[in-house]
Amino acid sequence: MAEKLEDLNLPNAVVTRIVREALPDGVTVAKEARAAVAKAASIFILYLTSSANIIAKKSNRKTVSGQDVIQAMEDIEFDQFIAPLQEALENFKKNQKEKKDASTKKKQQKKDEDDSGEIHEDE
Template structure:
């Protein structure tokens, strides 16, 4: 395998780490097994991404999003993966909304100073 092909692959250390998560702690993984999984997972991701990218191109869009990936998984017959990704994407978007709302609320609170005057609170912009 040449350097260009190696650069477009997922990092083998990450692949190995993911593989170890599912196996018993005493299990060992050969370098060949890690390389095989690296090649297969990289190819799978490229396959799905190409399908999603084609859809975006046909729709004159330049950005592939999570919904495009889910569509591509279904189109390619990976319905079980698509269902899991749809659930993940929903939870991810909810968390991002919550984080954005919390950040906005914190910014708004920091824009005001509270002064005690005569026993009552009064907010004044800073």
């Protein structure tokens, strides 16, 4: 758990980047507006996490899953964000699988190289 309330805030650089990407070029955002967006985002994340945690607990689980978050989005009536969230979750899973497959392949290649370079005593 966070020791101070400030520990729950999102990093300012991240909030600034997200706000800039969401707005057209040439639009500036006041410091207090960025602070308000950061606070609102933090509160939303806490609320969503709490809702997802309730869903996980109802299923007798301690780990919140991506599906719990999607269900929580529906429960808190943010239905319009479910499709993009599902797409992002699928992309994340795909990227994780590709990384794992690449790592496994690299380990196998290294093992094959090591095996082919060994000198066997019976030779």
